[in-house]
Amino acid sequence: MEANPNVMVLAEIRNGKVHDLTWEMITWGRKLAGKLGVKVDCAVLGARQDDFQKLVHWGADRVLVVTGGKPDGFLVTSAARLLLETIRAEQPGIVIAPATTFGRTVMPITAARLATGLTADCTELDIDPKDNLLLQTRPAIGGNIMATIKTARTKPQMATVRPRSIKPGVYDRSRRGEVITRQYNTGDNWQEKLVSFVRHEEKDINLENADIVVTGGKGMKNKENYLLLGELADLLGAGLGATRVAVEAGWAPFARQIGLTGKTVSPKVYIAAGVSGKIQHLAGMITSEYVIAINEDVDSQIFNVADLGIIGDAPTVIAHLIQAVKAQKKTNGRHG
Ligand SMILES: Cc1cc2nc3c(=O)[nH]c(=O)nc-3n(C[C@H](O)[C@H](O)[C@H](O)COP(=O)(O)OP(=O)(O)OC[C@H]3O[C@@H](n4cnc5c(N)ncnc54)[C@H](O)[C@@H]3O)c2cc1C
Structure with a gap:
């Protein structure tokens, strides 16, 4: 299959819904895709009832609603298998996800299976005009320096990006794009099951959304x-x-x-x-x-x-x- 150079961003799913962090990921995607002259695909892993058009309004050209994983809630291997199948089918040049529990678990498993590079916890992403490769900047050596890393020899180039590292772009109701459903058979030999979900309470501490x-x-x-x-x-x-x-x-x-x-x-x-x-x-x-x-x-x-x-x-x-x-x-x- 001909490689598709699009930038794929992973939607953050919480409590069965697309989370606001996804707008930031799409904004990063638009910045990179704009420099490369390609499109932004937003992959939503797991069948969720949501208004997927809003992802188009935030800047996605295509929304890939991916179904077929293990149905009961968020499981890392299920989501990773869906992402793997999606990447194999779509062949994006770049895949980015938020550096949350979701992105930090699903992306490394997928990168390992694809034998490609992953830069975790980036604070800045850009495109090198010399070779069109992704510039992935993150703190290194105990946070004492900022390192810029390239995945030069393998594809896709994969990165997780810190939440709040970019302001979401403009929500534009007049933007047009496609919402496409994809179904993959990810097998049924699961080694894990969701036993319970315990919320980590941080009462009265609402820093991330404070003005x-x-x-x-x-x-x-x-x-x-x-x-x-x-x-x-x-x-x-x-x-x-x-x-x-x-x-x-x-x-x-x-x-x-x-x-x-x-x-x-x-x-x-x-x-x-x-x-x-x-x-x-x-x-x-x-x-x-x-x-x-x-x-x-x-x-x-x-x-x-x-x-x-x-x-x-x-x-x-x-x-x-x-x-x-x-x-x-x-x-x-x-x-x-
Ligand atoms: C791997 C790694 C990860 C880290 N992660 C974090 C992190 O997540 N968050 C973080 O904050 N740090 C982190 N640090 C620590 C960081 O390097 C600094 O040590 C820390 O941020 C300094 O905290 P501070 O500004 O309170 O203290 P200090 O650096 O000691 O500064 C105190 C300041 O107060 C001023 N001051 C003193 N008295 C007064 C006064 N009476 N009135 C007004 N000003 C006064 C001083 O001039 C000084 O500028 C990390 C370090 C490493 C190595």
């Missing part, structure tokens, strides 16, 4: 000061984040850690208080729209990515901010 994130680092000095940030976050309706140093000091649970080994956020406003801005922390917040940094050291790296820098003692500045927001709210309450 404002307030994050505290070592410069907040102690837990009591760090908790002031929680008060500010509540007043602003913001998510509360922490650096690894703050987590290791016991001021916040790991679920609040932002960075390479923590969460990736992309809020409208990111407030970093007493945060130095080391590369491993920046990896988790660099796509924030507007960064406000409070640090007493004028040479701190965080100021390199800040839109607004406040030089001063972070706990004191935060205490003032809390008073100012409270006063503003009171005034607003009186007038409206």
